Amino acid sequence: MLNEGVVKMVDVYVETSVVNGCFSRDPYIERISKFFFEKVRRGDVVTHTSAYSVAEIIRTPNGAKRDNLISILALCKTDAPSGKTVEDLGKEYIRRGAIPAEYELDAFHVASATLGGYEALVTWNREHIKKLKTIRIVGEVNQKKGLKTPIITDPEALI
Numbered sequence: 712m713l714n715e716g717v718v719k720m721v722d723v724y725v726e727t728s729v730v731n732g733c734f735s736r737d738p739y740i741e742r743i744s745k746f747f748f749e750k751v752r753r754g755d756v757v758t759h760t761s762a763y764s765v766a767e768i769i770r771t772p773n774g775a776k777r778d779n780l781i782s783i784l785a786l787c788k789t790d791a792p793s794g795k796t797v798e799d800l801g802k803e804y805i806r807r808g809a810i811p812a813e814y815e816l817d818a819f820h821v822a823s824a825t826l827g828g829y830e831a832l833v834t835w836n837r838e839h840i841k842k843l844k845t846i847r848i849v850g851e852v853n854q855k856k857g858l859k860t861p862i863i864t865d866p867e868a869l870i
Contacts, residue, residue: 720756720757721756721757721830721831721869722757722759722829722830723756723757723758723759723829723830723831723832723833723861723869724758724759724760724761724791724820724823724824724827724829724831724832724833724861725758725759725760725764725787725833726760726763726764726817726820726824726832726833726834726836726840727763727764727767727768727820728834728835728836728840729744729747729833729834729835729866730744730764730768730780730783730784731780731835732744732835732866733745733748733779733780733783734776734779734780735835740835743865743866743867743870744835744866746866746870747833747866747867747869747870748783748786750869750870751786751787752786756869757788758786758787758788758833759787759788759789759790759791759827759829760784760787760788760789760791761789761791761792761793761797761819761820761823761827762789762793763793763816763819763820763823764784764787764789764820765784765789766816767816768780768781768784769781790827791823791824791827791829792822792823792826792827793819793823796826797819797822797823797826798819798822800822800825800826800852800856801815801818801819801821801822802815802818803852804818804821804822804845804848804849804852805818807848807851807852808844808848809821809844809845809848809849809852810839810840810845811839814838814839817836817839817840820832820834820840821840821845821849821863824861825849825853825858825859825860825861826858828859829861830861830862831861831862831863831864831868831869832861832862832863832864833864833865833866833868833869834863834864834865835865835866840863841863841864841865845863846860846863849863
């Protein structure tokens with residue numbers, strides 16, 4: 712019997728779309744996002760985020776919504792890497808065509824999750840992050856640099 716019943720705690724990076732998912736107009740995304748954060752509250756998943764998520768949420772114009780988003784984001788440890796090294800890697804993803812330049816923060820989320828060594832990057836962003844082209848290019852860039860690429864997934868995979 713090898714570790715039967717033992718569940719390994721998973722460390723994941725959560726980007727802004729998952730927090731925003733709790734207020735989605737799509738009832739499926741809203742339900743799954745809220746259930747995901749219930750698992751976080753219970754300690755079933757260890758979540759990390761970065762200064763990039765904080766910066767995005769602070770720009771939310773609706774004060775009441777912003778406060779709700781901040782309270783959800785507070786469930787995550789804001790300890791993921793940020794700064795020049797992350798931004799240089801993110802810009803490399805952009806240069807290679809993984810993510811459009813106008814969505815630079817999305818590239819920084821991927822780079823932060825990569826350099827933080829998290830098992831997964833959790834996102835609802837299917838336009839720029841959870842996209843086969845992005846996943847392939849990020850994997851190629853990271854492999855050349857000797858970096859482990861996190862699994863890019865949505866919250867449903869963790870509930």
